[in-house]
Amino acid sequence: MPRAAALERLAYTLAAPALVAAPNLAPHGPVTASIAVAGTVGVAGIAAASNAVEGRGRKVLRWLPLPVAAAIDVAASYTPGLGPYGLDVVMAGVFAAAGGLVLPMARHARRHHRPALAAPAPQLEEAPAAPPAAVDDGADELTKGMRQLWERAGMPARTLVVTAVRHEGCTHDLTVLLRAAEPGRPITGLSTAAVAAAVGVDDDPDIIRIDAVVPTQGRQGGPGWAEVHITPEAAQRRRRNPTAKEKWADRIAGARGGAPGTELVDVNRDNRRRVTFYRGRMADTTESPRIDLMKVLRGLGLPEDDSRAFVLIDGPEFLISVFDEPPLSPTFPATRQLLTPDPKTGMYVSGFSITGQPVHNFVFQHDKNAAKHGLVLGVTRGGKTQFFAVTMVAESNAGHIVWLSSCFKDEKTTALGEHIDRQGITPIYMARQLRAAKALCQIRAEMPWAYDGKPHDYKPGDDRCPYKQLNVYADEFMTASQDPEFGEFIQADGDALTVMGLKYGIGFNPAGQSPFAHNGFSTEMKDNLRQNSRPVIFNMGSPSATRKAAEGTMENPYEVPTIPARYAPKEGSAIERAMAGEAEPENGVSTGGVAVVVLDNGRAVLMKALYVDFDTDLAELFPSEINRLTDHEIRELEKLGLWGDWNRPPDPGEFWPEPDEDEDDGGGRRRKPRGKSGGQRAEVTSARQALEAIRSLTDA
Secondary structure, three states: OOHHHHHHHHHHHHHHHHHHHHHHHOOOOHHHHHHHHHHHHHHHHHHHHOOOOOOHHHHHHHHOHHHHHHHHHHHHHOOOOOOHHHHHHHHHHHHHHHHHHHHHHHOOOOOOOOOOOOOOOOOOOOOOOOOOOOOOOOOOHHHHHHHHHHHHOOOHHHEEEEEEEEOOOOOOOEEEEEEEOOOOOOOOOOOHHHHHHHHOOOOOOOOEEEEOOOOEOOEOOOOOEEEEEEOHHHHHHHHHOOOHHHHHHHHOOOOOOOOOOEEEEEEEEEOOOOEEEEEEEEOOOOOOOOOOHHHHHHHHOOOOOOOOEEEEEEOOEEEEEEEOOOOOOOOOEOOOOOOOOOOOOOEEEEEEEOOOOEEEEEOOEOOOOEOOOOOEEOOOOOOHHHHHHHHHHHHHHOOOEEEEEEOOOOHHHHHHHOOOOEEEEOHHHHHHHHHHHHHHHHHHHOOOOOOOOOOOOOOOOOOOOOOOOEEEEEOOHHHHHOOOOOHHHHHHHHHHHHHHOHHHOEEEEEEEOOOOHHHOOOHHHHHHHHHOOOOEEEOOOOHHHHHHHHHOOOOOOOOOOOOOOEEOOOOOOHHHHHHHOOOOOOOOEEOOOEEEEEOOOOOEEEEEEOEOOOOOOHHHOOOOOOOOOOHHHHHHHHHOOOOOOOOOOOOOOOOOOOOOOOOOOOOOOOOOOOOOOOOOOOOOOOHHHHHHHHHHHHOO
């Protein structure tokens, strides 16, 4: 008998004498009061149990002894003594006997009586019923064999094998279609380990893959179905001889690979150009590729040679080009045909990209109906002057006027001077050149056009325009702008020319080794140059410096390509050479002429500029006649004292007002007040200018 039932029967037996004695010995005692309270609780319990939805009778029987005991206690209190014929004793006996009958009726809904704690009895659990086996539907031998293996494994995740299809050309690779044993129930708890144990293969993601099933014509899908791919042969082949896409997914597209989150679309080989193209894209097209080219090359098992491998990014897609030989090492000779701009668009070929595509530049901005500026950056011997020659030839062939100034004498600039309007050396020449170009803006603003006698803004290609486009070049502009005597005039007039020159057909083309403000390129100048040209950045000394300079000329920097230090393909192993004591291979050849070109959309590409051979006659490239200013423009410049020999010493009052005669520098010489044109003091924008200002004030 359960312990709870035994205790309940004992309580009924012990309560019977109390029901007889309490009302006769102490009618108003605590025992009688307790019995009355218990009866009240029992009545409330019966009232609540009568409203129950399930087990109403059982619950009423469990509460019934309490109100019955209270009724017996009340009846005994109104009978004298033990009542007639010992009625009190009879009622108490009936209560005790009824307790033995109420007990089983109150416990009849319990399916299992809990054993006593002192003697727990083990209970045998019923094994869950096995799902019904699939009905023989005429399946092939492979499907029947798979069903036997599946039933032997105990129907993992309570699923049934619908079909099993062997992969073409394989003995053990197959795809198994599963469904839940109970229709309408989703498949839960199906693991690759359970599948591996059922068919006897390793639990490897390369061997076992579980996919969802998409509904098709004549077949259901959804969570009640699953498709299991078991491919031990393919996994073994993938480890030994992977395809290009498999190698990319395993070695490169992972979180620690060279191109995480990407997928390989195609691999193409161009035997004519001896290049292999790896075209890929992001698996999530909302993200941008993050390509570590060296890690990608290691993953593909290719030599880590930055002169033969390049990456091009276009939105979520990218192209990696791996050449057999450095594609930018050949020389692309400049020709008259390549450097003759299109008369409508002003575009000409300035070089070729790594893929052999022509890279265009322009001599005027057709879409903006204006002239163009230019910005060329690079360290010494990087190719800036060579590129000057390319652009000057194109502009001369377009009928433009070209002026060139530089700080230092150079063989190439002297040779170019024979085929352009004006060319000179020294900072004072550059200062006068910029001052004359700035004055031409006002002169041209007042020049009437013949067809209506009114002045108009410059219109490229308009035969009615009374003047030709002027392109002003300033080589080593950074050095010139920091000249202690004329640097402030060069920088001020250069800023003004970039702002106002385009409207009057005057473009400014500075060249230097840095595009930043502390090196002469003010923010205003840099913004105007960037928006009205295609900046060209040659080697700046290191990949990081080149990238920084390119980003400084881009409004929204994209991935900037790297210019290799030299064309030096890696030969053999550096470790083996070190162990053998062998010398390292030669450095290779220079990458002079290779530049990063920032296109109109902000994307940067790598280009090898056309080569102008200065040892030959440049007349084959330039037009037969040199384009020059009109007589009217020259007369107006002469009236302002801005024409003539720009190399002559400074005229009195030309750059700064003449000081009083009693002012001298302590050595009998008159001091030169420093200031901008018009006698205003120049704004100090560099440490050198600050030092010069201090010297002029303190006679240091």
